[in-house]
Amino acid sequence: MIYDYVVIGSGIIGTMIARELSRYDVSLLVLEKENDIANHQTTANSAIIHSGHDPKEGTLKAKLCVLGNSLYNKLEKELDIPLLRTGAFVVAHDQDEEKMLDQLYQRGLINGVGEMMLLSGDEARRQEPLLSPSITKVLSLPTTKVTYPWEVAIAALGNAIKNGATFQRNSEVVSMNYNDGVYKIGLKNGLNVQTKNIINAAGLWSDHVALMLEKEFELTIKPRKGEYLVLDRKAKDLFHKVIYPLPTSSGKGVLIVPQVHGNILLGPTSSPVSDPNKAGTTKDGMTYIKDHLKKLSVHIPYDMVIRTFAGIRASSTYDDFYIKESSFFPGFYHVAGIDSPGLTAAPAIATYLINEIIKLKANQKENFDPYRVKPIPFHHRSDLDKKKMIEENPKYGHLVCKCEKITEQEIIDAITGPTGNETIKGIKKRARAGSGLCQGGYCESRVLKIISKTTGKSLDEINYYAEHTPILMKETKKHD
Ligand SMILES: Cc1cc2nc3c(=O)[nH]c(=O)nc-3n(C[C@H](O)[C@H](O)[C@H](O)COP(=O)(O)OP(=O)(O)OC[C@H]3O[C@@H](n4cnc5c(N)ncnc54)[C@H](O)[C@@H]3O)c2cc1C
Structure with missing residues (x-):
């Protein structure tokens, strides 16, 4: 064909x-x-649906960012994707930075960003009490949102x-x-x-x-790595908005980003790398993040960090x-x-x-269906529904991921669905098993066994992520 x-x-x-x-x-x-x-x-980014205040005027980045931001409202309805309407603050600390903030506001106006406002530091702190007292002026961007990429x-x-x-x-x-x-x-x-x-x-x-x-x-x-720290969901109510410093030539800087499932992301760094496959985190990266966040807030609970990760940007010449x-x-x-x-x-x-x-001239399909029917997570259902579902299928009664409350049947659905996957990370992406406080410490071995049983693959054939990333290297204990 x-x-x-x-x-x-x-x-x-x-x-x-x-x-x-x-x-x-x-x-x-x-x-x-x-x-x-x-x-x-x-898979590894800040998850922000930016307002469009930052890209240079007249660029495709500016035009398509502002349009993309508004199209996410339609996608939310059609694909039932998570969208958290956080809004954002860009912060300034002195007269020089305030001037830059004013220029950013003007750029936002030219780019077509709606609803922007300039606030004093005190006005901003009334909405985000943990913002640094040294912040003097803030650009508020109510159209900024966060999703689950x-x-x-x-x-x-x-x-x-x-x-x-x-x-x-x-x-x-x-x-x-x-x-x-x-x-x-x-x-x-x-x-x-x-x-x-x-x-x-x-x-x-x-x-x-x-x-x-x-x-x-x-x-x-020219790949550029961005490293992050992730705070546990317990930090959920500390910050409500995306908090940006002023952008620099190497990007939007180190941010505070509330996530759709309640975690808070801190980062990213921005450093050139030669290998786009090598997205590891470093001690230097973590230190850089903590140093830069001091200017946004001195109340970040680093004892709530549950993991670190890095993503690599396809920056170019x-x-x-x-x-x-x-x-x-x-x-x-x-x-x-x-x-x-x-x-x-x-x-x-x-x-x-x-x-x-x-400039596609083909006919549009009359039967195009823009909607996705998203399965309702089992733990969001009523007690009556849960009871009925467990009676019909006992696999709903078997809790596999305790942090995120994910059942065996939901893991099986994540493996076998039309866009299913049989890696540990693939299940995490679809069912959230392993995304909670224990980061898979409890459920990972159980998910492994379910993947093995559902796909017929042996345990040592199952990958964590990409090809050739097996979880099990060799058998160390024999069971009778
Ligand atoms: C650290 C970081 C933070 C970011 N934060 C944000 C943010 O908050 N908001 C925002 O709007 N944007 C953000 N971005 C940018 C955003 O993530 C990217 O612009 C976007 O994900 C790019 O998507 P993509 O499909 O082009 O690339 P990718 O997601 O990289 O997908 C490209 C795909 O092509 C496949 N591929 C490559 N070569 C081949 C081949 N030869 N054959 C078959 N397949 C191939 C790859 O395996 C990959 O799956 C961030 C990016 C990073 C890294």
Whole structure:
């Protein structure tokens, strides 16, 4: 078969583009090199749906960030994704910083950010009492929100599949050639795919994928790592808004970010790295975060840190999002160098690509269904419902993750659903098992056994995350 479109990459950009394309009467395949959706940038970021106060005026980043922010309100209804309307404060400490804050306010106005306000330090502290007393002025951004990025990507791709798209994971694109209007894509697993159009949404590898066909490419990815600390849900009520310092040339700075499930994120750092696969945290990174947060608040409970993590940004030598058709290969579209605010802009990037770059003329499907029916977590149900469900299926009566109250049947659903996954991290992304205070200390071995039983794989074949990351190395005790 010759597909109309192949999308390379299932981060937030590839999945949003796939969902948008699935509205149309076109055949569509999404290829992902990893064993799961959203394993790179989309899995490890600050989760902020930015207002759009920060990108330079007139850039695609500015235009698509502001539009993307408003499109998330629609996505919330259609895909039932979590969206916490936190609002945000950008803070200043002295006259020089106040001037910069005023300029940021003007930039926000030009970018079309709504509802902004300038507040005095005291006015801001009435809303966020733990803000540093040295803060003198604040830019308030009520349209800033927070989401759960990998759920958005999984929901978008699930919806695209419901509307006819096909998804292949473990399918790394390693070669391409073009002949007479048809592209032949070679995969690492030895298979080939044919298509009339390719959308390169390969994130940190988007320059590499471009150069599989292009002789030269306008941008080079320069990965930048961002490290974080995560506070337990008990810290939930300490901060209600996203708190930003003033941005600098290396980014938005170290932030305080309330999360949709009650945790608080602290970070990120921003440092260049050579290997986009190496997202470890460092002592220096943690120290950097703590030092920089002193200017935002001196009341951060570091004894509530439950984990650290890092993500790697697809920053590039191009000063903006790069969303263009190849000058030499018709139907080869690059959506490259999508660093922050890529999560925010993703739904707008998808419509911009399809309407303004591809200028797609295909008919829209009459039966396109924009909705996802999200399963209600078992522990949110009424006692009567719970009793009935356990009577019908005792696996609902078996609590596997005590911190997040996740049952065996919910783990099985996360493995077997249309966008299911059989890694420990994949289950965490879908069912939240292992996301709580004990960070999987209690449930991980139990989840492992359920994956093994459900998939028929042996315990030592089950990966934590990517391929070749087994949890069990060798058997140390024999049971009778
Ligand atoms: C530390 C950090 C903080 C951030 N904070 C925010 C924020 O708060 N708000 C915001 O709006 N944005 C934020 N961002 C930016 C945002 O996360 C990214 O812009 C967005 O996730 C990019 O999505 P993507 O789909 O382009 O990339 P990715 O999520 O990296 O997806 C690309 C996919 O392509 C796949 N792929 C690559 N090569 C191949 C190949 N050859 N064959 C098949 N598949 C391939 C990869 O495996 C991957 O799954 C942050 C980013 C980082 C790292």
